[in-house]
Amino acid sequence: MQVLVTGGAGYIGSHTVLSLLTHNYDVVVYDNLSNSSVESIARVEKLTGKSVSFVEGDICDKAKLSDVFEQFNIDAVIHFAALKAVGESAQIPLSYYQNNVHGSVCLLEVMQQYNVHNFIFSSSATVYGEENDVPYVETMKLGTPSSPYGASKVMVERVLADFALSDTNFRGVSLRYFNPIGAHESGDIGEDPKGIPNNLLPYVAQVAVGKRDKLSIFGDDYPTADGSCERDYLHVMDLAQGHVAALDWLNSNNEFRGVEAFNLGTGNGVSVFAIVKAFEQAINNSIAFEVSPRRAGDLPAFWANATKANNELNWQASRSLEQMMSDTWRWQLNNPDGYQA
Numbered sequence: 001m002q003v004l005v006t007g008g009a010g011y012i013g014s015h016t017v018l019s020l021l022t023h024n025y026d027v028v029v030y031d032n033l034s035n036s037s038v039e040s041i042a043r044v045e046k047l048t049g050k051s052v053s054f055v056e057g058d059i060c061d062k063a064k065l066s067d068v069f070e071q072f073n074i075d076a077v078i079h080f081a082a083l084k085a086v087g088e089s090a091q092i093p094l095s096y097y098q099n100n101v102h103g104s105v106c107l108l109e110v111m112q113q114y115n116v117h118n119f120i121f122s123s124s125a126t127v128y129g130e131e132n133d134v135p136y137v138e139t140m141k142l143g144t145p146s147s148p149y150g151a152s153k154v155m156v157e158r159v160l161a162d163f164a165l166s167d168t169n170f171r172g173v174s175l176r177y178f179n180p181i182g183a184h185e186s187g188d189i190g191e192d193p194k195g196i197p198n199n200l201l202p203y204v205a206q207v208a209v210g211k212r213d214k215l216s217i218f219g220d221d222y223p224t225a226d227g228s229c230e231r232d233y234l235h236v237m238d239l240a241q242g243h244v245a246a247l248d249w250l251n252s253n254n255e256f257r258g259v260e261a262f263n264l265g266t267g268n269g270v271s272v273f274a275i276v277k278a279f280e281q282a283i284n285n286s287i288a289f290e291v292s293p294r295r296a297g298d299l300p301a302f303w304a305n306a307t308k309a310n311n312e313l314n315w316q317a318s319r320s321l322e323q324m325m326s327d328t329w330r331w332q333l334n335n336p337d338g339y340q341a
């Protein structure tokens, strides 16, 4: 079975490509490399001993996408390609809607043209917005996220719902990720943010290797046990395997039509202070940090109810917080400058 992976050179994409290859799926990666490097794919090939077809291109370029569907016999699409920085999305919202929403529509149009109906979408816990209580369950209504990035994910979920009503062959899965961290256990692939990291773990790791002076913890006066924000962190390899589980689920449910959402998280909230402590234990050293004012739009705490994915996809996040930390550290130590080294 041949799977087209848009954004497959990126952080979650590269780990998922590795999982797909080890489960004997053939993979075509389509990526414009706006936030990644082909080196990630080269390393995945080395780790698995299998080859990946790579096409450099933008999801908004329908002619180029069509070439890919002409050239390869695609059975399913996993769609990671998107811009993902919450703060940046408020500064350049049009780029986010263009890339994330318009790009997804282009992809669906080309898929429809080539009669490809199996689709897995990278959604996010952010679609629950501010209205819903924790833990988040898939039966809740989509909320109103505070950022254009979050809104773009809600919009694409809406597009998928409408599209599935109009095209009765469509078989879509929205995977709502919570907070992926960590790296492949080899330390050869991992998260390689360009510039200043937006996410907590890459930042902590860069402080640990001396690339940044100190970590800013945004707010210690939230109504949580220690005052810092709580998130549902899951190991990126567990998340990668969630995509294989979703693909297997589509393959074993031939009758399925429509769109189904699944939360992919551990079901536990972990605070920022607890993450820092766990990382300090993993590296046996301390991390310099300061407490800064809250960031606009940050919710105090959220985590998944992951029962649906546990039951229906037969998937569970199994890797420990300790492993998330040690794998991040191995990647950072082996690749202090990411893939550029």
Ligand SMILES: NC(=O)c1ccc[n+]([C@@H]2O[C@H](COP(=O)([O-])OP(=O)(O)OC[C@H]3O[C@@H](n4cnc5c(N)ncnc54)[C@H](O)[C@@H]3O)[C@@H](O)[C@H]2O)c1
Pocket (backbone or CB within 6 Å): 006, 007, 008, 009, 010, 011, 012, 013, 030, 031, 032, 033, 034, 035, 036, 037, 057, 058, 059, 060, 079, 080, 081, 082, 083, 084, 099, 103, 122, 123, 124, 125, 177, 178, 179, 180
């Ligand atoms: N990392 C997270 O915490 C998180 C959480 C929830 C959801 N997501 C979603 O998961 C997906 C993957 O995230 P990631 O963390 O791996 O990000 P990433 O930036 O590492 O990967 C995204 C990839 O898509 C590519 N890309 C972007 N726009 C493109 C376009 N127009 N055409 C072709 N390629 C394009 C980038 O070059 C990159 O390789 C995104 O859709 C993101 O919104 C991520």
